[in-house]
Amino acid sequence: MTRSTTTTATGGPADTGTPTVGRDAPAAKEPARGAAPRRRGSDGARPWEIWVPLGLYLAFTLVPFYWMLLYAFRPSGTTGLLPWPLTLDHLLRVWNESGFGVYFANSLKVGLVSMVATTVVALAGGYGLARYDFRGKKAFLLAMLCTQFIPGALMLVPLFEIFKTVGLVNSLWSVIVAETVFQLPLSLILLSGFIRNVPRELEEAAWVDGCSRFRGFLVTVLPLLRPGLIAVGSFAFIHSWNHFLFALMFLSDQEKYTVPVGLSYTIGESGSDLGSLAAGGVVAAVPVIVVFALIQRYLVKGLSAGAVKG
Template sequence: MTMVTERPPVRRPAAVPVTRATRVSRWQIYLPLGLYLLFTLVPFYWMLVFAFRPAGSMAIVPWPITFEHFDTVWNGMGFAVFFQNSLLVGLASLVATTVVALAGGYALARYQFKGKAAFMIGMLCTQFIPGALMIIPLFEIFRTLSLTNSLWSLVIAETVFQLPLSLILISGFIRNIPYELEQAAWVDGCGRLRGFLAIVLPLLRPALVAVGSFAFIHSWNNFLFALMFLNDQEKFTVPVGLAYNLGENSVDFGALAAGGVVAALPVVIVFAFIQRYLVQGMSAGAVKG
Protein backbone atom coordinates (compact mmCIF):
# COMPACT_ATOMS: atom_id res chain seq x y z
CA MET A 1 0.00 0.00 0.00
CA THR A 2 1.51 3.23 -1.09
CA MET A 3 1.42 6.23 1.12
CA VAL A 4 0.40 9.44 -0.60
CA THR A 5 1.92 12.46 1.05
CA GLU A 6 0.22 15.72 0.59
CA ARG A 7 2.41 18.56 -0.52
CA PRO A 8 2.32 21.65 1.62
CA PRO A 9 0.64 24.59 -0.04
CA VAL A 10 2.95 26.91 -1.88
CA ARG A 11 3.00 30.34 -0.38
CA ARG A 12 2.85 32.99 -3.00
CA PRO A 13 4.12 36.47 -2.29
CA ALA A 14 1.43 38.90 -1.53
CA ALA A 15 0.57 41.17 -4.40
CA VAL A 16 1.73 44.73 -4.01
CA PRO A 17 -1.32 46.95 -4.00
CA VAL A 18 -1.36 49.41 -6.84
CA THR A 19 -1.71 52.81 -5.30
CA ARG A 20 -1.71 56.25 -6.74
CA ALA A 21 1.96 56.63 -5.84
CA THR A 22 3.01 53.43 -7.68
CA ARG A 23 0.78 53.83 -10.73
CA VAL A 24 2.74 55.37 -13.60
CA SER A 25 0.87 56.45 -16.68
CA ARG A 26 2.34 56.31 -20.15
CA TRP A 27 2.61 60.04 -20.59
CA GLN A 28 4.83 60.27 -17.50
CA ILE A 29 7.33 57.99 -19.29
CA TYR A 30 7.03 59.01 -22.92
CA LEU A 31 6.74 62.77 -22.42
CA PRO A 32 10.18 63.23 -20.76
CA LEU A 33 11.75 60.78 -23.20
CA GLY A 34 10.14 62.58 -26.12
CA LEU A 35 11.41 65.97 -24.93
CA TYR A 36 14.89 64.56 -24.45
CA LEU A 37 14.92 63.00 -27.94
CA LEU A 38 13.61 66.24 -29.42
CA PHE A 39 16.36 68.24 -27.77
CA THR A 40 18.99 65.69 -28.87
CA LEU A 41 17.92 64.88 -32.42
CA VAL A 42 16.95 68.33 -33.72
CA PRO A 43 20.59 69.46 -34.20
CA PHE A 44 21.33 66.23 -36.09
CA TYR A 45 18.27 66.77 -38.26
CA TRP A 46 19.40 70.27 -39.20
CA MET A 47 22.86 68.92 -40.00
CA LEU A 48 21.27 66.43 -42.39
CA VAL A 49 19.11 69.17 -43.90
CA PHE A 50 22.10 71.41 -44.64
CA ALA A 51 24.12 68.45 -45.96
CA PHE A 52 21.54 67.13 -48.43
CA ARG A 53 19.65 70.19 -49.66
CA PRO A 54 20.94 72.28 -52.61
CA ALA A 55 23.00 75.40 -51.97
CA GLY A 56 20.85 78.49 -51.49
CA SER A 57 17.74 76.50 -50.60
CA MET A 58 15.81 77.40 -47.46
CA ALA A 59 13.59 74.30 -47.39
CA ILE A 60 13.01 72.57 -44.08
CA VAL A 61 12.88 69.19 -45.81
CA PRO A 62 15.89 68.48 -48.05
CA TRP A 63 14.22 67.94 -51.40
CA PRO A 64 15.50 67.38 -54.01
CA ILE A 65 18.39 65.58 -52.33
CA THR A 66 21.85 66.51 -53.58
CA PHE A 67 25.31 65.12 -52.85
CA GLU A 68 27.25 68.12 -54.11
CA HIS A 69 28.32 69.12 -50.61
CA PHE A 70 29.79 65.68 -49.96
CA ASP A 71 31.71 65.85 -53.23
CA THR A 72 33.01 69.29 -52.29
CA VAL A 73 34.17 68.12 -48.86
CA TRP A 74 35.63 64.79 -49.92
CA ASN A 75 37.40 65.83 -53.11
CA GLY A 76 37.70 69.62 -52.95
CA MET A 77 38.69 70.14 -49.32
CA GLY A 78 40.87 67.06 -48.89
CA PHE A 79 38.54 65.44 -46.40
CA ALA A 80 39.58 61.98 -47.59
CA VAL A 81 43.09 62.59 -46.18
CA PHE A 82 41.66 63.84 -42.86
CA PHE A 83 39.42 60.78 -42.64
CA GLN A 84 42.35 58.44 -43.28
CA ASN A 85 44.49 60.15 -40.64
CA SER A 86 41.72 59.93 -38.03
CA LEU A 87 41.15 56.28 -38.86
CA LEU A 88 44.86 55.46 -38.44
CA VAL A 89 45.09 57.33 -35.14
CA GLY A 90 41.89 55.74 -33.83
CA LEU A 91 42.88 52.17 -34.71
CA ALA A 92 46.42 52.59 -33.36
CA SER A 93 45.08 54.08 -30.10
CA LEU A 94 42.54 51.26 -29.84
CA VAL A 95 45.22 48.55 -30.18
CA ALA A 96 47.74 50.25 -27.87
CA THR A 97 45.19 51.04 -25.16
CA THR A 98 43.65 47.56 -25.23
CA VAL A 99 46.97 45.69 -25.09
CA VAL A 100 48.49 47.79 -22.30
CA ALA A 101 45.25 47.87 -20.29
CA LEU A 102 44.88 44.10 -20.66
CA ALA A 103 48.34 43.43 -19.22
CA GLY A 104 48.06 46.06 -16.48
CA GLY A 105 44.50 45.11 -15.57
CA TYR A 106 45.48 41.46 -15.13
CA ALA A 107 48.36 42.45 -12.86
CA LEU A 108 46.09 44.67 -10.75
CA ALA A 109 43.46 41.96 -10.44
CA ARG A 110 45.63 38.93 -9.71
CA TYR A 111 48.72 40.25 -7.87
CA GLN A 112 49.16 41.94 -4.52
CA PHE A 113 52.00 44.44 -4.15
CA LYS A 114 52.92 47.41 -2.00
CA GLY A 115 51.35 50.68 -3.05
CA LYS A 116 48.55 49.04 -5.04
CA ALA A 117 45.82 51.07 -3.34
CA ALA A 118 47.79 54.29 -3.79
CA PHE A 119 48.35 53.43 -7.44
CA MET A 120 44.62 52.92 -8.01
CA ILE A 121 43.80 56.21 -6.29
CA GLY A 122 46.44 57.97 -8.40
CA MET A 123 44.88 56.62 -11.58
CA LEU A 124 41.46 57.83 -10.48
CA CYS A 125 42.85 61.27 -9.65
CA THR A 126 44.28 61.63 -13.16
CA GLN A 127 40.72 61.62 -14.50
CA PHE A 128 40.16 65.02 -12.86
CA ILE A 129 43.01 66.67 -14.78
CA PRO A 130 41.84 68.44 -17.97
CA GLY A 131 43.78 67.65 -21.10
CA ALA A 132 44.33 71.37 -21.73
CA LEU A 133 46.61 71.58 -18.68
CA MET A 134 48.92 68.97 -20.19
CA ILE A 135 49.37 70.62 -23.59
CA ILE A 136 52.62 72.46 -22.82
CA PRO A 137 54.35 69.54 -20.99
CA LEU A 138 53.31 67.11 -23.73
CA PHE A 139 54.46 69.48 -26.45
CA GLU A 140 57.89 69.80 -24.82
CA ILE A 141 58.18 66.02 -24.48
CA PHE A 142 57.22 65.41 -28.10
CA ARG A 143 59.54 68.18 -29.27
CA THR A 144 62.43 66.53 -27.42
CA LEU A 145 61.55 63.17 -28.97
CA SER A 146 61.11 64.73 -32.45
CA LEU A 147 57.46 63.62 -32.55
CA THR A 148 55.84 66.99 -33.19
CA ASN A 149 53.85 67.18 -36.42
CA SER A 150 53.53 63.38 -36.31
CA LEU A 151 50.48 61.19 -35.93
CA TRP A 152 52.38 59.10 -33.38
CA SER A 153 52.20 62.00 -30.93
CA LEU A 154 48.40 61.75 -31.04
CA VAL A 155 48.51 57.97 -30.58
CA ILE A 156 50.77 58.25 -27.52
CA ALA A 157 48.78 61.08 -25.94
CA GLU A 158 45.44 59.36 -26.49
CA THR A 159 46.74 56.06 -25.14
CA VAL A 160 48.10 57.70 -21.98
CA PHE A 161 44.88 59.58 -21.27
CA GLN A 162 42.67 56.51 -21.89
CA LEU A 163 44.73 54.05 -19.81
CA PRO A 164 43.49 54.90 -16.26
CA LEU A 165 39.81 54.23 -16.99
CA SER A 166 40.68 51.23 -19.18
CA LEU A 167 42.83 49.67 -16.44
CA ILE A 168 40.07 50.07 -13.87
CA LEU A 169 37.44 48.54 -16.15
CA ILE A 170 39.49 45.51 -17.18
CA SER A 171 40.83 44.84 -13.67
CA GLY A 172 37.31 44.92 -12.26
CA PHE A 173 36.12 42.55 -14.96
CA ILE A 174 38.98 40.09 -14.33
CA ARG A 175 38.16 40.05 -10.59
CA ASN A 176 34.70 38.75 -11.50
CA ILE A 177 36.26 35.73 -13.28
CA PRO A 178 36.85 32.91 -10.74
CA TYR A 179 40.52 32.38 -10.06
CA GLU A 180 39.85 28.64 -9.77
CA LEU A 181 39.37 28.44 -13.54
CA GLU A 182 42.97 29.48 -14.10
CA GLN A 183 44.21 27.16 -11.38
CA ALA A 184 42.41 24.26 -13.04
CA ALA A 185 44.13 25.11 -16.31
CA TRP A 186 47.50 25.11 -14.54
CA VAL A 187 46.78 21.66 -13.12
CA ASP A 188 46.04 20.42 -16.64
CA GLY A 189 49.49 21.55 -17.77
CA CYS A 190 48.90 25.10 -19.00
CA GLY A 191 51.30 27.84 -18.04
CA ARG A 192 50.08 31.21 -16.80
CA LEU A 193 50.18 32.78 -20.26
CA ARG A 194 48.48 29.85 -21.97
CA GLY A 195 45.88 29.64 -19.23
CA PHE A 196 45.19 33.34 -19.58
CA LEU A 197 44.78 33.07 -23.35
CA ALA A 198 42.60 29.97 -23.14
CA ILE A 199 40.45 30.76 -20.10
CA VAL A 200 40.44 34.46 -19.23
CA LEU A 201 40.77 36.18 -22.58
CA PRO A 202 37.60 34.69 -24.17
CA LEU A 203 35.58 35.85 -21.15
CA LEU A 204 36.91 39.40 -21.49
CA ARG A 205 35.20 40.14 -24.80
CA PRO A 206 32.67 42.67 -23.39
CA ALA A 207 35.38 44.50 -21.44
CA LEU A 208 37.74 44.60 -24.44
CA VAL A 209 34.95 45.91 -26.67
CA ALA A 210 34.09 48.64 -24.15
CA VAL A 211 37.72 49.71 -23.69
CA GLY A 212 38.53 49.60 -27.39
CA SER A 213 35.42 51.48 -28.44
CA PHE A 214 35.99 54.27 -25.91
CA ALA A 215 39.62 54.60 -27.01
CA PHE A 216 38.64 54.77 -30.68
CA ILE A 217 35.81 57.25 -30.24
CA HIS A 218 37.80 59.52 -27.92
CA SER A 219 40.74 59.66 -30.33
CA TRP A 220 38.38 60.17 -33.28
CA ASN A 221 36.67 63.16 -31.66
CA ASN A 222 39.70 64.75 -30.00
CA PHE A 223 40.35 68.22 -31.34
CA LEU A 224 42.77 69.86 -28.92
CA PHE A 225 45.73 67.50 -29.24
CA ALA A 226 45.53 67.37 -33.03
CA LEU A 227 45.31 71.15 -33.23
CA MET A 228 48.37 71.70 -31.04
CA PHE A 229 50.65 68.88 -32.18
CA LEU A 230 50.08 68.94 -35.97
CA ASN A 231 51.15 71.68 -38.36
CA ASP A 232 51.02 70.05 -41.79
CA GLN A 233 47.60 70.05 -43.45
CA GLU A 234 48.27 66.60 -44.90
CA LYS A 235 48.34 65.24 -41.33
CA PHE A 236 45.20 66.92 -40.01
CA THR A 237 42.48 64.74 -38.50
CA VAL A 238 38.75 65.11 -39.07
CA PRO A 239 37.98 67.63 -36.24
CA VAL A 240 40.88 69.89 -37.24
CA GLY A 241 39.97 69.54 -40.90
CA LEU A 242 36.43 70.70 -40.17
CA ALA A 243 37.69 73.72 -38.22
CA TYR A 244 40.23 74.48 -40.97
CA ASN A 245 37.41 74.78 -43.51
CA LEU A 246 35.74 77.59 -41.58
CA GLY A 247 36.34 80.76 -43.57
CA GLU A 248 37.28 84.07 -42.00
CA ASN A 249 34.39 86.01 -43.52
CA SER A 250 32.04 83.28 -44.75
CA VAL A 251 31.11 79.69 -43.94
CA ASP A 252 29.92 77.03 -46.36
CA PHE A 253 27.26 75.51 -44.11
CA GLY A 254 26.42 72.79 -46.61
CA ALA A 255 30.00 71.54 -46.87
CA LEU A 256 30.49 71.87 -43.12
CA ALA A 257 27.33 69.84 -42.44
CA ALA A 258 28.38 67.21 -44.96
CA GLY A 259 31.74 66.92 -43.21
CA GLY A 260 29.91 66.55 -39.88
CA VAL A 261 27.81 63.70 -41.29
CA VAL A 262 30.93 61.90 -42.54
CA ALA A 263 32.66 62.47 -39.20
CA ALA A 264 29.70 61.13 -37.19
CA LEU A 265 29.12 58.08 -39.38
CA PRO A 266 31.93 55.86 -37.96
CA VAL A 267 30.89 56.63 -34.37
CA VAL A 268 27.26 55.71 -35.12
CA ILE A 269 28.34 52.46 -36.80
CA VAL A 270 30.61 51.53 -33.89
CA PHE A 271 27.87 52.09 -31.30
CA ALA A 272 25.30 50.22 -33.40
CA PHE A 273 27.43 47.06 -33.44
CA ILE A 274 28.87 47.13 -29.88
CA GLN A 275 25.94 48.44 -27.85
CA ARG A 276 25.19 45.18 -26.01
CA TYR A 277 28.87 44.46 -25.34
CA LEU A 278 29.41 48.05 -24.20
CA VAL A 279 26.68 47.96 -21.52
CA GLN A 280 27.80 44.53 -20.31
CA GLY A 281 31.46 45.53 -20.12
CA MET A 282 30.78 48.79 -18.30
CA SER A 283 28.48 47.19 -15.71
CA ALA A 284 30.69 44.16 -15.09
CA GLY A 285 33.84 46.23 -14.71
CA ALA A 286 32.24 48.47 -12.12
CA VAL A 287 30.94 45.80 -9.73
CA LYS A 288 34.09 45.13 -7.74
CA GLY A 289 37.00 47.43 -7.01
Protein backbone atom coordinates (compact mmCIF):
# COMPACT_ATOMS: atom_id res chain seq x y z
CA MET A 1 0.00 0.00 0.00
CA THR A 2 1.47 3.41 -1.01
CA ARG A 3 0.29 6.95 -0.54
CA SER A 4 -0.05 9.38 -3.41
CA THR A 5 2.00 12.58 -3.27
CA THR A 6 1.88 16.00 -4.87
CA THR A 7 4.67 18.52 -5.47
CA THR A 8 4.78 21.54 -3.15
CA ALA A 9 5.91 25.04 -4.04
CA THR A 10 9.47 24.25 -2.79
CA GLY A 11 9.70 21.21 -5.03
CA GLY A 12 9.34 18.57 -2.29
CA PRO A 13 6.74 15.95 -2.19
CA ALA A 14 3.70 16.52 -0.05
CA ASP A 15 1.59 13.67 1.38
CA THR A 16 -2.05 14.03 0.39
CA GLY A 17 -3.16 11.21 2.72
CA THR A 18 -5.14 9.44 -0.03
CA PRO A 19 -4.47 5.67 -0.12
CA THR A 20 -4.09 3.98 -3.49
CA VAL A 21 -4.07 0.36 -4.45
CA GLY A 22 -0.81 0.68 -6.38
CA ARG A 23 1.39 3.09 -8.21
CA ASP A 24 -0.27 2.47 -11.51
CA ALA A 25 -3.86 2.19 -10.24
CA PRO A 26 -6.24 3.48 -12.93
CA ALA A 27 -8.47 6.38 -12.13
CA ALA A 28 -12.13 5.62 -11.56
CA LYS A 29 -14.30 6.28 -14.58
CA GLU A 30 -16.89 8.95 -14.07
CA PRO A 31 -20.17 8.84 -15.96
CA ALA A 32 -20.41 11.33 -18.78
CA ARG A 33 -22.20 14.49 -17.91
CA GLY A 34 -25.82 14.54 -18.98
CA ALA A 35 -26.00 10.75 -19.52
CA ALA A 36 -28.72 9.09 -17.47
CA PRO A 37 -27.69 5.81 -15.79
CA ARG A 38 -29.36 2.68 -17.10
CA ARG A 39 -31.91 1.38 -14.67
CA ARG A 40 -31.81 -2.33 -13.93
CA GLY A 41 -33.74 -4.61 -11.67
CA SER A 42 -32.35 -6.46 -8.69
CA ASP A 43 -31.44 -9.37 -10.98
CA GLY A 44 -29.68 -7.14 -13.53
CA ALA A 45 -32.51 -7.16 -16.09
CA ARG A 46 -33.67 -4.00 -17.80
CA PRO A 47 -37.29 -2.97 -17.17
CA TRP A 48 -38.41 -3.66 -20.74
CA GLU A 49 -37.02 -7.20 -20.50
CA ILE A 50 -39.54 -7.83 -17.72
CA TRP A 51 -42.56 -5.81 -18.81
CA VAL A 52 -42.68 -6.81 -22.47
CA PRO A 53 -42.99 -10.60 -21.87
CA LEU A 54 -45.32 -9.97 -18.93
CA GLY A 55 -47.51 -7.70 -21.08
CA LEU A 56 -47.70 -10.29 -23.87
CA TYR A 57 -48.64 -12.99 -21.39
CA LEU A 58 -51.34 -10.83 -19.80
CA ALA A 59 -52.73 -9.92 -23.23
CA PHE A 60 -52.86 -13.59 -24.24
CA THR A 61 -54.61 -14.46 -20.96
CA LEU A 62 -56.98 -11.55 -20.44
CA VAL A 63 -58.20 -10.84 -23.99
CA PRO A 64 -60.52 -13.92 -24.06
CA PHE A 65 -62.01 -12.86 -20.71
CA TYR A 66 -62.57 -9.33 -22.00
CA TRP A 67 -64.22 -10.71 -25.13
CA MET A 68 -66.56 -12.79 -22.97
CA LEU A 69 -67.44 -9.78 -20.80
CA LEU A 70 -67.95 -7.68 -23.95
CA TYR A 71 -70.57 -10.03 -25.38
CA ALA A 72 -72.19 -10.57 -21.96
CA PHE A 73 -72.78 -6.87 -21.22
CA ARG A 74 -73.08 -5.42 -24.75
CA PRO A 75 -76.58 -5.02 -26.22
CA SER A 76 -77.51 -7.42 -29.00
CA GLY A 77 -76.91 -6.09 -32.50
CA THR A 78 -74.07 -3.73 -31.54
CA THR A 79 -70.49 -4.19 -32.72
CA GLY A 80 -68.48 -1.79 -30.56
CA LEU A 81 -65.32 -2.81 -28.75
CA LEU A 82 -66.64 -1.30 -25.51
CA PRO A 83 -69.70 -2.71 -23.69
CA TRP A 84 -71.61 0.56 -23.82
CA PRO A 85 -74.38 1.09 -23.02
CA LEU A 86 -74.22 -1.68 -20.44
CA THR A 87 -77.07 -4.16 -20.37
CA LEU A 88 -77.97 -6.97 -18.00
CA ASP A 89 -80.50 -8.53 -20.35
CA HIS A 90 -78.27 -11.48 -21.25
CA LEU A 91 -77.51 -12.32 -17.61
CA LEU A 92 -81.15 -12.05 -16.57
CA ARG A 93 -82.30 -14.20 -19.48
CA VAL A 94 -79.72 -16.89 -18.78
CA TRP A 95 -80.39 -16.88 -15.03
CA ASN A 96 -84.19 -16.92 -15.23
CA GLU A 97 -85.14 -18.50 -18.55
CA SER A 98 -82.28 -20.98 -19.10
CA GLY A 99 -82.33 -22.27 -15.52
CA PHE A 100 -78.83 -21.18 -14.54
CA GLY A 101 -80.07 -20.36 -11.05
CA VAL A 102 -80.81 -24.07 -10.52
CA TYR A 103 -77.53 -25.12 -12.18
CA PHE A 104 -75.62 -22.71 -9.96
CA ALA A 105 -77.21 -24.12 -6.78
CA ASN A 106 -76.43 -27.69 -7.88
CA SER A 107 -72.79 -26.86 -8.65
CA LEU A 108 -72.47 -25.07 -5.33
CA LYS A 109 -73.76 -28.11 -3.46
CA VAL A 110 -71.45 -30.49 -5.32
CA GLY A 111 -68.44 -28.22 -4.86
CA LEU A 112 -68.92 -27.53 -1.14
CA VAL A 113 -69.72 -31.13 -0.13
CA SER A 114 -66.83 -32.49 -2.23
CA MET A 115 -64.48 -29.91 -0.71
CA VAL A 116 -65.41 -30.82 2.88
CA ALA A 117 -65.32 -34.57 2.25
CA THR A 118 -62.00 -34.43 0.41
CA THR A 119 -60.36 -32.24 3.05
CA VAL A 120 -61.54 -34.30 6.04
CA VAL A 121 -60.58 -37.69 4.56
CA ALA A 122 -57.25 -36.38 3.23
CA LEU A 123 -56.47 -34.84 6.63
CA ALA A 124 -57.03 -38.15 8.42
CA GLY A 125 -55.09 -40.16 5.85
CA GLY A 126 -52.31 -37.60 5.63
CA TYR A 127 -51.82 -37.67 9.39
CA GLY A 128 -51.52 -41.46 9.33
CA LEU A 129 -48.94 -41.35 6.54
CA ALA A 130 -46.94 -38.59 8.24
CA ARG A 131 -46.88 -39.91 11.81
CA TYR A 132 -46.99 -43.71 11.50
CA ASP A 133 -44.63 -46.22 9.92
CA PHE A 134 -46.26 -49.39 8.65
CA ARG A 135 -45.53 -52.15 6.19
CA GLY A 136 -46.39 -51.21 2.62
CA LYS A 137 -46.33 -47.46 3.23
CA LYS A 138 -44.13 -46.71 0.22
CA ALA A 139 -46.17 -49.02 -2.00
CA PHE A 140 -49.33 -47.24 -0.88
CA LEU A 141 -47.88 -43.83 -1.74
CA LEU A 142 -46.74 -45.16 -5.12
CA ALA A 143 -50.25 -46.45 -5.79
CA MET A 144 -51.70 -43.04 -4.90
CA LEU A 145 -49.35 -41.38 -7.35
CA CYS A 146 -50.13 -43.88 -10.10
CA THR A 147 -53.84 -43.14 -9.86
CA GLN A 148 -53.10 -39.63 -11.14
CA PHE A 149 -52.17 -41.14 -14.52
CA ILE A 150 -55.61 -42.72 -15.00
CA PRO A 151 -58.00 -40.49 -16.98
CA GLY A 152 -61.43 -40.10 -15.48
CA ALA A 153 -63.03 -41.07 -18.79
CA LEU A 154 -61.74 -44.63 -18.41
CA MET A 155 -63.67 -45.02 -15.15
CA LEU A 156 -67.03 -43.76 -16.39
CA VAL A 157 -68.48 -47.16 -17.28
CA PRO A 158 -67.40 -48.97 -14.05
CA LEU A 159 -68.57 -46.04 -11.93
CA PHE A 160 -71.90 -45.92 -13.74
CA GLU A 161 -72.47 -49.63 -13.09
CA ILE A 162 -71.58 -49.21 -9.41
CA PHE A 163 -73.85 -46.20 -8.94
CA LYS A 164 -76.63 -47.98 -10.80
CA THR A 165 -76.35 -50.93 -8.43
CA VAL A 166 -76.50 -48.79 -5.29
CA GLY A 167 -79.18 -46.48 -6.70
CA LEU A 168 -77.16 -43.28 -7.03
CA VAL A 169 -77.61 -42.71 -10.77
CA ASN A 170 -79.30 -39.37 -11.54
CA SER A 171 -78.39 -38.08 -8.07
CA LEU A 172 -75.99 -35.32 -7.12
CA TRP A 173 -74.42 -37.72 -4.62
CA SER A 174 -73.01 -39.78 -7.48
CA VAL A 175 -71.09 -36.73 -8.72
CA ILE A 176 -69.99 -35.85 -5.17
CA VAL A 177 -68.66 -39.37 -4.50
CA ALA A 178 -66.84 -39.55 -7.84
CA GLU A 179 -65.27 -36.11 -7.42
CA THR A 180 -64.14 -36.89 -3.86
CA VAL A 181 -62.56 -40.21 -4.82
CA PHE A 182 -60.65 -38.77 -7.77
CA GLN A 183 -59.32 -35.81 -5.80
CA LEU A 184 -58.26 -37.74 -2.69
CA PRO A 185 -54.84 -39.09 -3.83
CA LEU A 186 -53.24 -35.73 -4.59
CA SER A 187 -54.90 -34.07 -1.58
CA LEU A 188 -53.69 -36.85 0.73
CA ILE A 189 -50.09 -36.56 -0.51
CA LEU A 190 -50.08 -32.78 -0.13
CA LEU A 191 -51.45 -32.84 3.41
CA SER A 192 -49.13 -35.65 4.51
CA GLY A 193 -46.14 -33.58 3.39
CA PHE A 194 -47.48 -30.56 5.22
CA ILE A 195 -48.09 -32.50 8.46
CA ARG A 196 -44.62 -34.03 8.21
CA ASN A 197 -43.12 -30.54 8.44
CA VAL A 198 -44.88 -29.85 11.76
CA PRO A 199 -42.48 -30.84 14.59
CA ARG A 200 -43.54 -33.98 16.41
CA GLU A 201 -42.31 -32.42 19.66
CA LEU A 202 -45.34 -30.12 19.72
CA GLU A 203 -47.68 -33.08 19.99
CA GLU A 204 -45.45 -34.82 22.53
CA ALA A 205 -45.54 -31.73 24.74
CA ALA A 206 -49.35 -31.77 24.56
CA TRP A 207 -49.38 -35.45 25.54
CA VAL A 208 -47.21 -34.70 28.56
CA ASP A 209 -49.74 -32.04 29.59
CA GLY A 210 -52.49 -34.66 29.60
CA CYS A 211 -53.98 -34.33 26.11
CA SER A 212 -55.02 -37.38 24.17
CA ARG A 213 -53.59 -37.91 20.69
CA PHE A 214 -56.74 -36.53 19.06
CA ARG A 215 -56.95 -33.47 21.31
CA GLY A 216 -53.21 -32.89 20.96
CA PHE A 217 -53.65 -32.89 17.19
CA LEU A 218 -56.52 -30.40 17.39
CA VAL A 219 -54.62 -28.06 19.72
CA THR A 220 -51.08 -28.15 18.29
CA VAL A 221 -51.10 -29.41 14.70
CA LEU A 222 -54.42 -28.37 13.17
CA PRO A 223 -53.91 -24.58 13.65
CA LEU A 224 -50.61 -24.83 11.74
CA LEU A 225 -52.23 -26.59 8.79
CA ARG A 226 -54.39 -23.67 7.66
CA PRO A 227 -52.45 -22.91 4.44
CA GLY A 228 -52.41 -26.57 3.46
CA LEU A 229 -56.09 -27.06 4.22
CA ILE A 230 -57.01 -23.96 2.23
CA ALA A 231 -54.93 -25.10 -0.74
CA VAL A 232 -56.43 -28.60 -0.75
CA GLY A 233 -59.98 -27.38 -0.17
CA SER A 234 -59.82 -24.70 -2.85
CA PHE A 235 -58.51 -27.12 -5.45
CA ALA A 236 -61.21 -29.63 -4.54
CA PHE A 237 -63.93 -27.00 -4.89
CA ILE A 238 -62.66 -25.61 -8.20
CA HIS A 239 -62.18 -29.06 -9.72
CA SER A 240 -65.70 -30.10 -8.71
CA TRP A 241 -67.14 -26.83 -10.01
CA ASN A 242 -65.50 -27.11 -13.43
CA HIS A 243 -65.71 -30.86 -14.03
CA PHE A 244 -67.99 -31.82 -16.89
CA LEU A 245 -67.80 -35.57 -17.56
CA PHE A 246 -69.14 -36.97 -14.30
CA ALA A 247 -72.14 -34.64 -14.20
CA LEU A 248 -72.89 -35.30 -17.87
CA MET A 249 -72.81 -39.10 -17.50
CA PHE A 250 -74.46 -39.58 -14.10
CA LEU A 251 -77.24 -36.95 -14.30
CA SER A 252 -80.21 -37.12 -16.66
CA ASP A 253 -82.78 -34.69 -15.23
CA GLN A 254 -82.31 -31.07 -16.25
CA GLU A 255 -83.18 -29.90 -12.73
CA LYS A 256 -80.04 -31.64 -11.47
CA TYR A 257 -77.57 -30.33 -14.04
CA THR A 258 -74.50 -28.47 -12.88
CA VAL A 259 -73.21 -25.27 -14.48
CA PRO A 260 -70.83 -26.89 -17.04
CA VAL A 261 -73.54 -29.29 -18.25
CA GLY A 262 -76.16 -26.55 -18.34
CA LEU A 263 -73.79 -24.33 -20.31
CA SER A 264 -73.25 -27.07 -22.89
CA TYR A 265 -77.00 -27.41 -23.40
CA THR A 266 -77.34 -23.65 -23.66
CA ILE A 267 -74.97 -23.73 -26.59
CA GLY A 268 -77.28 -26.09 -28.45
CA GLU A 269 -80.46 -24.26 -27.52
CA SER A 270 -79.24 -20.70 -28.06
CA GLY A 271 -77.71 -21.25 -31.47
CA SER A 272 -76.01 -18.01 -32.45
CA ASP A 273 -77.04 -16.02 -29.33
CA LEU A 274 -73.51 -15.16 -28.28
CA GLY A 275 -74.73 -12.84 -25.56
CA SER A 276 -76.44 -15.67 -23.68
CA LEU A 277 -73.44 -17.95 -24.10
CA ALA A 278 -71.07 -15.28 -22.79
CA ALA A 279 -73.39 -14.53 -19.87
CA GLY A 280 -73.39 -18.22 -18.95
CA GLY A 281 -69.60 -18.20 -19.10
CA VAL A 282 -69.52 -15.24 -16.71
CA VAL A 283 -71.78 -17.08 -14.27
CA ALA A 284 -69.48 -20.11 -14.44
CA ALA A 285 -66.28 -18.09 -14.01
CA VAL A 286 -67.26 -15.76 -11.15
CA PRO A 287 -67.04 -18.31 -8.26
CA VAL A 288 -63.62 -19.55 -9.41
CA ILE A 289 -62.28 -15.99 -9.63
CA VAL A 290 -63.66 -15.14 -6.19
CA VAL A 291 -62.14 -18.26 -4.62
CA PHE A 292 -58.69 -17.55 -6.10
CA ALA A 293 -58.87 -13.91 -5.04
CA LEU A 294 -59.58 -14.90 -1.45
CA ILE A 295 -57.07 -17.71 -1.04
CA GLN A 296 -54.19 -16.77 -3.37
CA ARG A 297 -51.89 -15.74 -0.48
CA TYR A 298 -52.35 -19.14 1.18
CA LEU A 299 -52.20 -21.16 -2.02
CA VAL A 300 -48.48 -20.89 -2.83
CA LYS A 301 -47.48 -21.37 0.80
CA GLY A 302 -49.66 -24.44 1.18
CA LEU A 303 -48.50 -26.09 -2.05
CA SER A 304 -44.81 -25.39 -1.43
CA ALA A 305 -44.95 -26.62 2.15
CA GLY A 306 -46.80 -29.77 1.18
CA ALA A 307 -44.31 -30.54 -1.57
CA VAL A 308 -41.23 -30.50 0.73
CA LYS A 309 -39.85 -33.94 1.38
CA GLY A 310 -39.71 -34.72 5.07
